[in-house]
Amino acid sequence: MNNLFKHLDKYVVTQRILIGVMPLATLFARINLHLGGLVSGIILSAAGLSILAIAARQLGPALTPTIKPAHEGQMVTSGLYGIVRHPMYGGAILFSMGWSILWGSVLAMLLTLLLGLLFVIKLKMEEKLLCETYPGYAGYQARVTKKIIPYIY
Template identity: 40%
Template sequence: MGTSLRIAISSIVGIAAFAVLLFVPAGTLSYWQGWAFLAVFSVASLGPTLYLGRKYPEAFERRTHAGVRAETRPVQKVVIAGTFLVFAAMLVVPALDYRFGWSLVPAWLSIVGDVLVAAGLGLAMWVVVQNHYASANITVEEGQPLVSTGLYGVVRHPMYFGNVILMIGIALALGSYWALLLVIVGLLLMAARIVDEEKMLTEELDGYRQYTQKVRYRLVPLIW
């Protein structure tokens, strides 16, 4: 099966799963925030993924090895399982919020959320272009170079920073202030992932300890 076909099938299945998580809890198809989010997510992820698959096939393959089974470290298995649950909840909770009217997010703020979704996804893809070894699971490959320039010169984990933007964007795009509480849970899981990941990188990736002294912030500039 060709790479482009694999990407297309995976994207269709993924969007279909998102639609179920959104519209079943919402109890209606008249949930415009859900449709807008699906459209933005589809465009912002499919185009760059197709480009990545064609231009950097090895980097694309690394991004496909994801999930609990792909992780070798016990902490990471727990974190990834929790992350999947949080992401699913970030679709279900806003849908329930819409159904029962728990919070009222203005349309313009939902549009801002869609912009953040696109920005977060775009940033994550740009990280892979800058660092072809940025895999979906925690690993260090033989001969893997240390990348310390570009986005990696700002924070040590720019892809996770993109995920922070994405999570905030999802909650706002889907019109739910309550879903922002899930961002806090997601951040705690991300922090646990980063701390454990850096232990391994310090031990196995040449120059990483010196890099942490040069780039002080792990996730968010000027904060942590």
Template identity: 40%
Template sequence: MSHIPALGPRGEGWVVLQVVLLGLIGFAGLARSTPQPEPWTLVGAIVGIVLLLAGAGLGLAGISGLESGDALTALPRPRDASRLVDTGAYALVRHPIYGALMLGSIGWALLRGSPAALLGAAGLFVVLDLKRRREEIWLSERYPEYAAYRTRTRRFIPWIW
């Protein structure tokens, strides 16, 4: 796993990639001008809304699970004063906020019927998984108990992945 680049002392490059992709996904969904066939529009809208709501719930649970906020950072390297959080949403998944971004981005792409946003969501999946791998290297170095937590907890989406 150590072959994943840091992209900065605290992983700043991963955050830049993440923000750029989120912006592209958002704009691609807004810019969609190709009319979709009616059944696709309805199914896409329903599935998209469900995924957006699931993503919002998972993201809020992830943020609220970081009680004091000392562990909350977009950067993959843990803060010096932080502790390993394995309760709340973090008892179900190791990276609930990343999972929320994944669910939300695919939900947005489906809601808007945007193939370009869907392609951006696929790119975001790749970036967040690589960022997760880099983050877990640093978490394993900092917290000896992380290895056990990692074996018993899913990555991004409760009960699924």
């Protein structure tokens, strides 16, 4: 049994729990939104999904759910990765925020904040491993200074 948990990444497990609970959270602590809120939720969710899809495609074989870089992966520094270093995290946050607004769920919005905090913690460890794996990563960090949100963070 210990071997089963040995290979689990605590960040990935926590991330999947937060994302998995999100649909259930929409059943509780709801507020009624007008059409503007619903449209905003749809737009944010669609934008988040688009960012996730584009970033995943740009990563190609380097895509991995864990914080460890893929063995056969190459460092990607163009496209969305030329704007922020972790666009998939931004896409996931944007989607979760849109989903929360769409359903008018205060609880889902709180889970979105927790997900964002998890990503901030996770990327610190991930970037350490990326620096160890790719000799050019420190230079990439100097060029692309924002981690998740363009012009902000």
